[in-house]
Amino acid sequence: MSNVSILGIFVADLAFRATRPPAMGETIIGAGFKMGPGGKGSNQAVAAARAGADVSFISRLGRDAFGEIALATWRAENIRTDKVVLTDDQPTGAAYIFVEEATGENAIIVVPGAGGAITSADVDRAAADIRSAKVFITQLEQPTDAAMRGLAIAKQAGVTTIFNPAPAGSLPDAIYPLCDYITPNESEASVLTSIQVTGVDSAKAAADRLLQRGVGTALITLGEAGALYHTAQESILVPAFSAGKVVETTGAGDAFNGGFAAALAAGRPPRDAVRFGCATAGIAVTRPGTAPAMPRLSEIEALLAR
Secondary structure, eight states: OOSEEEEOOOEEEEEEEESSOOOTTOOOOOSEEEEEEEOHHHHHHHHHHHTTOOEEEEEEEESSHHHHHHHHHHHHTTOEEEEEEEESSSOEEEEEEEEETTTOOEEEEEEEEGGGGOOHHHHHHTHHHHHHOSEEEEOSSSOHHHHHHHHHHHHHTTOEEEEOOOSOOOOOGGGGGGOSEEOOBHHHHHHHHSOOOOSHHHHHHHHHHHHHTTOSEEEEEOGGGOEEEEOSSOEEEEOOOOOSOOOOOTTHHHHHHHHHHHHHHTTOOHHHHHHHHHHHHHHHTTSSSSGGGOOOHHHHHHHHHO
């Protein structure tokens, strides 16, 4: 059985690099294009698998060319896919990714496709996988009720739960007590708490609000500043790792979440697992793409040793 169970979606990433995004009605010449595997849940599954975890993925795909890319990606990483539903009703999703050439910063439009039709019944069919895992992680590219169902099954079974609330939006109050860890970035934390997160102090205020709602630990990722690890007992800024020139930040959050989940599943203490997640992200941003950029365990351990 897998020690990390992940509920999420796959999309084909269509990444365009240019000096700036076009204005409405404008056409510009780009600097590069690449298509590859993406979707937050799928990216996190690849990150966790490369970081040493045994991973099972719960999702829906269309029976189409993008779905074949998904299955090939997961086979290559030894990710279990027996709880992935194939459907003729919806196409596999896709994402438009604009990457700013100078900085590697990005803007994204996601169309979930078949992944947007994941139901609580799909999650129930995967309940045995979730209950047998050490760590369960989900996000919000599939419907919220499916995410809540997965978190509830894991929580009731004593499985460590990680909720990556991305993309952020209005959430039911009942979801927060199901989260051992919640992992928003600055903008997501701002949306969830109505506190504008612009640095460590405002991140602590937002983290306190998340704890008040029932979250066990708030982990707010702060880009190049690192990640804030915030509990009722302590608040620690874990610094980011520099592994070279930043090429693309698109998969940084997924790298962090996947690495963090793998480290917890391997038995690392929480603060060490946060460092592990930061190191995973620190390497991923030095490479183009999302899933293809995820580092191997040996690379992460080498960076941590430095």
